[in-house]
Amino acid sequence: MEPxxxxxxxxxxxxxxxxxxxxxxxxxxxxxxxxxxxxxxxxSLLENVIVDPVVRGFIRDWDAMEDLLSHVLYTxxxxxxxxxxxxxxxxxxxxxxxxREQLVQMMFEKFNISGFFASEQAVLSLYAVGRISxxxxxxxxxxxxxxxxxxxxxxxxxxxRFEIGGLDLTNLFAQELRKSNPxxxxxxxxxxxxxxxxxxxxxxxxxxxxxQQACPEEQHTLPDGQxxxxxxxxxxxxxxxxxxxxxxxxxxxxxxxxxxxxxTVSSENHRQLLENTVLCGGSASMTGFxxxxxxxxSLSSSAIRxxxxxxxxxxxDNLSKYSAxxxxxxxxxxxxxxxxxxxxxxxxxxxxxxxxxxxx
Amino acid sequence: xxWQTYVDEHLMCDIEGHAGLRLSSAAIMGHDGxxxxxxxxxxxxxxxxxxxxxxxxxxxxxLAPTGLFIAGTKYMVIQGEPNAVIRGKKGSGGITIKxxxxxxxxxxxxxxxxxxxxxxxxxxxxDYLIDQGL
Numbered sequence: 227m228e229p230x231x232x233x234x235x236x237x238x239x240x241x242x243x244x245x246x247x248x249x250x251x252x253x254x255x256x257x258x259x260x261x262x263x264x265x266x267x268x269x270s271l272l273e274n275v276i277v278d279p280v281v282r283g284f285i286r287d288w289d290a291m292e293d294l295l296s297h298v299l300y301t302x303x304x305x306x307x308x309x310x311x312x313x314x315x316x317x318x319x320x321x322x323x324x325x326r327e328q329l330v331q332m333m334f335e336k337f338n339i340s341g342f343f344a345s346e347q348a349v350l351s352l353y354a355v356g357r358i359s360x361x362x363x364x365x366x367x368x369x370x371x372x373x374x375x376x377x378x379x380x381x382x383x384x385x386x387r388f389e390i391g392g393l394d395l396t397n398l399f400a401q402e403l404r405k406s407n408p409x410x411x412x413x414x415x416x417x418x419x420x421x422x423x424x425x426x427x428x429x430x431x432x433x434x435x436x437x438q439q440a441c442p443e444e445q446h447t448l449p450d451g452q453x454x455x456x457x458x459x460x461x462x463x464x465x466x467x468x469x470x471x472x473x474x475x476x477x478x479x480x481x482x483x484x485x486x487x488x489x490t491v492s493s494e495n496h497r498q499l500l501e502n503t504v505l506c507g508g509s510a511s512m513t514g515f516x517x518x519x520x521x522x523x524s525l526s527s528s529a530i531r532x533x534x535x536x537x538x539x540x541x542x543d544n545l546s547k548y549s550a551x552x553x554x555x556x557x558x559x560x561x562x563x564x565x566x567x568x569x570x571x572x573x574x575x576x577x578x579x580x581x582x583x584x585x586x
Numbered sequence: 587x588x589w590q591t592y593v594d595e596h597l598m599c600d601i602e603g604h605a606g607l608r609l610s611s612a613a614i615m616g617h618d619g620x621x622x623x624x625x626x627x628x629x630x631x632x633x634x635x636x637x638x639x640x641x642x643x644x645x646x647x648x649l650a651p652t653g654l655f656i657a658g659t660k661y662m663v664i665q666g667e668p669n670a671v672i673r674g675k676k677g678s679g680g681i682t683i684k685x686x687x688x689x690x691x692x693x694x695x696x697x698x699x700x701x702x703x704x705x706x707x708x709x710x711x712x713d714y715l716i717d718q719g720l
Contacts, residue, residue, distance in 0.1 A: 379664035383650045584702035
């Protein structure tokens with residue numbers, strides 16, 4: 227049986243057997259808590275509580291995560307109780323040791339799997355494009371990571387994690403839309419879909435300024451029938467990553483952050499890192515984001531310009547959204563057959579701390 | 587048990603399940619750098635390299651920008667455990683150093699030994715020494 231690869235993000239969970247050509251199955255990570263007692267038949271009392279097992283990239287609600295994973299593994303992938311296979315997880319940057327250990331513990335004790343491996347998302351995204359060194363800019367739903375990887379090892383000193391992500395962009399979009407359409411009620415899931423459809427990046431700073439003054443407006447009909455106008459708000463969302471002051475944060479734009487992170491690495495590696503930059507994550511597939519990134523990169527203050535890597539032709543087109551999963555599938559094909567993973571026997575002998583020794 | 591026996595039988599042993607696969611060299615030395623026992627191929631560390639390693643145990647992140655030097659060879663510092671383990675990588679080989687109460691256990695490996703296997707060997711012995719109060 228093929229090992230399973232799971233990439234649990236704050237917004238969507240990607241899972242499938244380790245078949246890189248096929249890409250992952252995708253389900254939202256958000257869960258609704260169903261009240262246990264069925265005696266209350268009064269519908270108005272049933273409050274649907276939304277539970278987020280993964281917050282800002284890290285697993286926070288372990289019971290919810292367990293329920294989600296049993297659905298994914300037993301129902302989604304067709305595992306049978308008593309015959310569980312091997313699984314590879316992806317970790318975001320700077321995952322606390324306790325979180326990793328708790329995940330290993332849950333997998334071996336509750337799910338009784340036969341083999342486990344965990345790897346950092348930055349390394350996996352690079353494997354997906356066929357590199358072992360380079361830097362990744364991973365813009366996810368709950369967090370943004372800028373990581374530099376040399377020969378498969380993340381350089382933690384020069385990697386940074388930001389607590390902004392697609393979620394904050396959605397909130398910004400909702401805020402802007404409410405300002406220009408004051409009579410319309412939005413729900414967050416509607417705004418999320420609108421953002422995915424309409425958000426784009428202006429070509430450069432000057433173009434953005436022009437758009438702020440005058441922008442063609444588009445009409446859009448919401449599922450409940452209300453009609454809204456979307457104009458320059460869509461560009462505001464795209465601009466927020468390059469000028470975080472729009473989100474109210476005192477940070478430099480994304481390209482500047484990348485250059486600063488790389489500058490803390492010894493200079494012999496600079497070229498290798500900057501010329502192999504990978505953009506991944508859902509928000510990085512915004513219209514115009516790559517072009518804007520390239521443009522900002524050519525204006526950046528470093529001697530070596532960041533260059534984006536082109537994914538190999540045999541990879542599917544929307545690779546940047548799922549590159550961590552695809553890299554995980556590639557790694558799973560190497561690690562499990564060679565027995566470099568954590569086996570049940572290893573776990574029984576050493577305990578959860580074995581994940582720090584064997585998985586990196 | 588002499589310290590040399592520890593090195594020969596527990597560090598330079600066959601990695602479990604893989605006959606003939608072992609670390610390329612290993613050593614146990616005190617916190618001050620004095621060698622308690624070493625394998626025949628273990629390289630001679632220079633005094634400032636030993637000081638660098640000691641400083642990195644006390645202030646994690648000290649060696650990362652410059653690199654870890656062992657007898658003049660440069661290893662790239664990868665994720666270790668602050669105040670406990672230093673791990674370095676050089677091409678397909680590398681080094682793991684774990685600090686115990688009074689000593690430091692070194693293990694150097696080359697292909698086809700994996701980093702995980704080196705960690706297991708070095709850290710298992712070091713954990714045993716920590717339990718014994720050494």
